[in-house]
């Protein structure tokens with residue numbers, strides 16, 4: 001059976017779910033947060049070390065201001081209400097992407113990362129204002145300024161995911177089959193699961209099914 005250390009998720013479909021069931025895209029984001037909480041619990045139960053969630057891409061700034069405001073407000077409240085609990089549960093929070101938000105949210109993110117930095121049961125990487133192409137460009141710039149040779153091992157050191165193993169599983173909900181500029185380097189050998197369900201409808205049972213299928217998959221990494 002394959003070991004499972006890292007699950008990454010593109011949580012797609014909040015907007016469609018919200019419009020379909022509550023006549024509001026934002027209601028979909030709120031419901032999506034409940035799925036996030038369920039997934040955190042399941043990740044701990046399954047003794048997975050890393051959970052990476054794509055919460056906001058560099059392209060998401062093109063959305064209406066009202067929706068962006070709602071999403072960041074949701075995140076602020078989540079951190080205010082949950083960071084102590086995450087800390088008590090030995091969970092570390094790390095932000096991937098560049099923190100270019102309101103000063104209140106930037107401070108809250110810094111505080112949350114610092115407060116949980118020594119924790120070791122589960123690391124949650126929250127990708128916020130994250131784009132993989134930009135991450136790679138920045139890594140190449142840094143490596144070319146250094147005296148290091150350009151090779152895989154050295155490049156990894158300049159990625160934001162330095163010291164984090166590559167994802168074993170990527171789940172994308174929402175019935176869309178694309179990577180949307182998420183962890184393009186890190187996903188080179190990841191097992192990918194595209195799910196029809198919208199993120200707020202994604203259940204514990206779906207997660208368990210994916211884990212079971214992954215564990216029984218033959219991973220070749222280029223070998224036969």
Ligand code: FPP
Nearest residue numbers: 011012013014015016029032033055075078
């Ligand atoms: C994609 O669905 C989802 C997002 C851009 C935001 C994800 C946010 C959450 C799950 C809630 C907040 C999370 C945290 C960690 C506080 P979409 O809006 O693109 O859906 P659509 O494809 O149906 O439009």
